[in-house]
Amino acid sequence: MLKDPRKHKITKARQALGAKVKKQRLAVGLTKAELARMLEVKPTYIGSIEIGERNLSIESIIPIAWQLQCQPGDLMPNILL
Numbered sequence: 001m002l003k004d005p006r007k008h009k010i011t012k013a014r015q016a017l018g019a020k021v022k023k024q025r026l027a028v029g030l031t032k033a034e035l036a037r038m039l040e041v042k043p044t045y046i047g048s049i050e051i052g053e054r055n056l057s058i059e060s061i062i063p064i065a066w067q068l069q070c071q072p073g074d075l076m077p078n079i080l081l
Contacts, residue, residue, distance in 0.1 A: 015052035016077030017061075022050040024068040024075065038067045 025035055025046075032050075036043040048054050049064075056064075058072065065072040 010052040013077055014055060017056065017075060018050040018052045018054075020075045020077065021064060021068070024070055028069050030068075035064075035067060039063055
């Protein structure tokens with residue numbers, strides 16, 4: 001069965017969010033596997049966030065921010081409309 005290409009579409013906004021997640025993860029000294037274990041997800045999910053494949057909801061961003069010891073807004077990319 002083929003994957004839905006819309007699910008893994010990489011956009012600048014997703015890449016920016018992923019870069020901020022990765023930067024904060026490294027700043028607090030966590031590996032992808034450690035963060036994944038804390039969030040009860042697979043390490044590949046963290047990797048897909050960090051490269052911009054995932055379209056996260058605010059409900060998903062909040063626990064990530066909590067585990068990364070930052071505010072959800074700290075992970076949001078600066079996007080000009």
